[in-house]
Each structure stands twice: as structure tokens, then as C-alpha cells.
Amino acid sequence: MSSNSLKLLLCTVLxxxxxxNSQTVHKRFEYKYSFKPxxxxxxxxxxxxxxxxGNAIASGESVRLAPSxxxxxxxxxxxxxxSFDWWEVDIMFKVTGRGRIGADGLAFWYTSAxxxxxxxxxxxxxxxxGLGVIFDSFDNDNKHNNPYVMAVLNDGTKNxxxxxxxxxxxxxGCLRDFRNKxxxxxxxxxxxxxxxxVHFHNGLTNNEADYELCFRAENVALPRGGxxxxxxxxxxxxxxxxxxxxxxxxxxxTQQTGGQQISTADQxxxxxxxxxxxxxxxxxxxxxxxxxxxxxxxxxxxxxDWFESDGQRxxxxxxxxxxxxxxxxxxxxxKVDEVIGKQSNSLSLLSAVYSQAQGVQPAQPGQPPVQMPxxxxxxxxxxxxxxxxxxxxxxxxxxxxxIIEVSRKSDAxxxxxxxxxxxxxxxxxxxxxxxxGISQLKQSVGGVSQRLSAQAPAAAPVCPSVSCVSGTTLLVxxxxxxxxxxxxxVYKERKxxxxxxxx
Numbered sequence: 001m002s003s004n005s006l007k008l009l010l011c012t013v014l015x016x017x018x019x020x021n022s023q024t025v026h027k028r029f030e031y032k033y034s035f036k037p038x039x040x041x042x043x044x045x046x047x048x049x050x051x052x053x054g055n056a057i058a059s060g061e062s063v064r065l066a067p068s069x070x071x072x073x074x075x076x077x078x079x080x081x082x083s084f085d086w087w088e089v090d091i092m093f094k095v096t097g098r099g100r101i102g103a104d105g106l107a108f109w110y111t112s113a114x115x116x117x118x119x120x121x122x123x124x125x126x127x128x129x130g131l132g133v134i135f136d137s138f139d140n141d142n143k144h145n146n147p148y149v150m151a152v153l154n155d156g157t158k159n160x161x162x163x164x165x166x167x168x169x170x171x172x173g174c175l176r177d178f179r180n181k182x183x184x185x186x187x188x189x190x191x192x193x194x195x196x197x198v199h200f201h202n203g204l205t206n207n208e209a210d211y212e213l214c215f216r217a218e219n220v221a222l223p224r225g226g227x228x229x230x231x232x233x234x235x236x237x238x239x240x241x242x243x244x245x246x247x248x249x250x251x252x253x254t255q256q257t258g259g260q261q262i263s264t265a266d267q268x269x270x271x272x273x274x275x276x277x278x279x280x281x282x283x284x285x286x287x288x289x290x291x292x293x294x295x296x297x298x299x300x301x302x303x304x305d306w307f308e309s310d311g312q313r314x315x316x317x318x319x320x321x322x323x324x325x326x327x328x329x330x331x332x333x334x335k336v337d338e339v340i341g342k343q344s345n346s347l348s349l350l351s352a353v354y355s356q357a358q359g360v361q362p363a364q365p366g367q368p369p370v371q372m373p374x375x376x377x378x379x380x381x382x383x384x385x386x387x388x389x390x391x392x393x394x395x396x397x398x399x400x401x402x403i404i405e406v407s408r409k410s411d412a413x414x415x416x417x418x419x420x421x422x423x424x425x426x427x428x429x430x431x432x433x434x435x436x437g438i439s440q441l442k443q444s445v446g447g448v449s450q451r452l453s454a455q456a457p458a459a460a461p462v463c464p465s466v467s468c469v470s471g472t473t474l475l476v477x478x479x480x481x482x483x484x485x486x487x488x489x490v491y492k493e494r495k496x497x498x499x500x501x502x503x
Contacts, residue, residue, distance in 0.1 A: 053117030075231035123231035
């Protein structure tokens, strides 16, 4: 009985999950709460269904909320509140300035009442009731965490903390740079089933699908029937804050009936409004063509796509160079991985050779296996051996230089000995030079011997099982041989000089 009830419970849960997953979200574009180019602003400068004020300027291509001047504030708000509960807003904007640091930023608002056009919080009113998604570009708290994207909720009783950049008041946020990008940056703000989701487009590419998740917050309660708004402000530093478009879509599930069905009268009314708007737009186009016949002849710049400006060419070359650098770095990473793999194999082979040199025999049947050392030659030992080899090479080069110097001095001594043959022997000056050269040779050989003896313990672990002559003994023997050869040559030259004297 218990197993049947458990199966029934599992089936019920699966049915609920399938039913919840089958609920698709339908979007409907809301033109009364949107604006976009071209002809964003009408001939009289107004934006349909929106009101703007402060220092905001509306044109046919964008709405400049705050220009790049000090202490500028501006905002734009919808004229009517929204009539749907869930929504998605797509904002395309550009924040550009000549300074390395910008200020202050812009904000998207959803509030129960429209805010001011020159308020204290990024151009809007403080103590708002609703949501504010703020794109803050100035670092007030000097923590080097700006530009920053954050969501702040307020119930109408709190003042925004500018000194800490709202760090103690934000709902969530992410560190994203949106200033001086080659393409417009975008933000997609979605509020559905009390879940707030913000996606961000960094503006480095022109691909509209390059969104990344900024943050997601659940259990977010917003007031119904609020207003949409955008605002921006500048301070001692200034940027141009341009909003290119704001597109609003209402979200509806398949189970929602309210607001989903439209009556025939409403459909006719909406179609009539749309046709009137299209007629008005065509009429304005005709008037513009009559007033500007020269621009009409250009056919609205049909050849603009065939050419590129210097700035576009420079940006294209920069992007191509960055792509090539990324390819080269990817190849370098692959090669480094291959080198590390080969080095690991070499170290394993050296460890096996070392184990065989130590006399480690394979385990006989019935005996416990002998544990092989994991890595007898460590990376430090390998580096020490390489350093010792380099020291030996340098020492040999120094010895070669000493030998060449001794040979040169011996030639000079022989030449002087031949010139002094008539005098009956070597002069005291030549003997003194010979004595100094021999003493310098002894000092050099002694210094090299001390250096090699100091480095000998570091190189000892490399070959502990091989008994060989030390470097010091070898160098002393070589120095003795060179000294004997030098003395013998001097003695021979002296004998020959005496023999010539007798003749």
C-alpha cells in the first residue's frame, strides 16, 4: 500500500513538473512604452507616449539624457502607467567621454510614480517606490569597483547612499564596463513571476546575441501599475549619456487569460491608431523630401555601405589584431602543454634509470613488491644540475682565456730570451714577468678550484653511484702539466741559446 501511494505521489510530481515546463512565455511588443530610431522624435521635438525634461535632448536617432557638461541632469518617463504585471525591457545606450574616468551614470526606473527630471539620484527623485537598475560609472567610495551595474529596491522611505555607491542597499549587481565601447551597449531587464533577471551586452561586438547574465534575484515584489523611466546625471566629470532605444514587451503565460484576449473593438481601435501614425509619418517624410531635395538625390546614402571611415578602418584592424593575438596565445598554450608532457616523461625515464642504477630488482613471487621512489630527481635537483653544468662551461671558458694569455706571455718571453742570448742568459725583467705570470696562473687556478668545490655538493645527488675524479683534482693536474710544459720550453730555449753561444 505504501509503495502504491509513493508511486502515485511521484506521478503527481512529474505531471506538475511537465505542466510547469510546458508553460511557454508569450511576448507582446508594447509600442506605447517604447521608442526607437529612426524618427524617434517628432518634428516638434516630442517623443510619442513619452515626456522628457531637464537637460535631456531628443533627436531622430537617440535621446541624450545628459550631455558631456558639468552638473547636467535629465530624464524621460512614460506618460501612462503600464497595464501588465510581467515585462521585459531592452535598452540600447552609449556612454562616451574623453576622460579616463566618467561620471556619474544613468539609471532605469520602474516606480509607482514618475520621478523628477533633475533629481539627486542619477537625475531622478530620491526615496522612490519601486526598482532602480543603476549603471554607475563614478567610484565614490574609492574601492576601484566601477563601472558597476546594480539593482536597488526602495519602498519610498530610504535615501540613496552616494558615499558608498549604494553598496549596503543594492539587491544584486555585477562589475561591467560600459564606457567608450566601439558598439552600443545593451541591457535586457526581465521581471517575470517575481524574479528579476538582468542580462548585459558589453558592446565589443555587433552581434545581438552576445548577452551574458549579470544577476538574477528572486522574490522581488514590485508595485503594480508603475511607470518606466530613464535618467542620467554628470558631476565634476562628464560623459554623453545617449539612449538609442527602449523596447518594452509584456510577458504572458498560456494560463493567463486577463490581458491576453483582445476584443474586436480594441483591435480595430489599435489598427486605426497605427494607420493614422503611419499616415502622419509618410506625410512628414514627404514634407522633408520637398524641403531637402539635394539629400533626396543621394537616395538616402545607398553607397555608404561601400566605404568605411578612418575610425572604422582602425577599429577593424584592432579587432583583427586582437583575434590574431588570441590565436597565437592559444597555440602557445598548446605548445606549453606539450613541453610539460614531454618533461614529465623525461623525468619519469630518469627516475627509472636512477632506480636501476641503485640496484632495485623486480619483486620475486611471494615477496612484497619493492616500492619505487616516486621522483628521485626533483625539479630543484634538475635545476641545480643545469646550473652546475653552466658553471663548468664558464670555468672552461675562463681556463681557455688563461691558457691563451700564458701562451702569449711565453711567446714574448721566448722573443726576449732570443734577443738576450748574447748576454749569456735571461734578463731580470723577463724573469720577473715570468714569475708574475706563474703567480697569476696559480691564483686563477685556486679560485676556480674553490668555486667548483663550493658547487660540488649541489651536483653530488645527480650521480651518487658513479665514482669519478673530482673537478679540483683535474684542474690541479692540468695546471701542473701546463706549468711543466712552460718551464720545459723555457729550459729548452735557454739550452739552445747557450749552444749557439759556444759556436
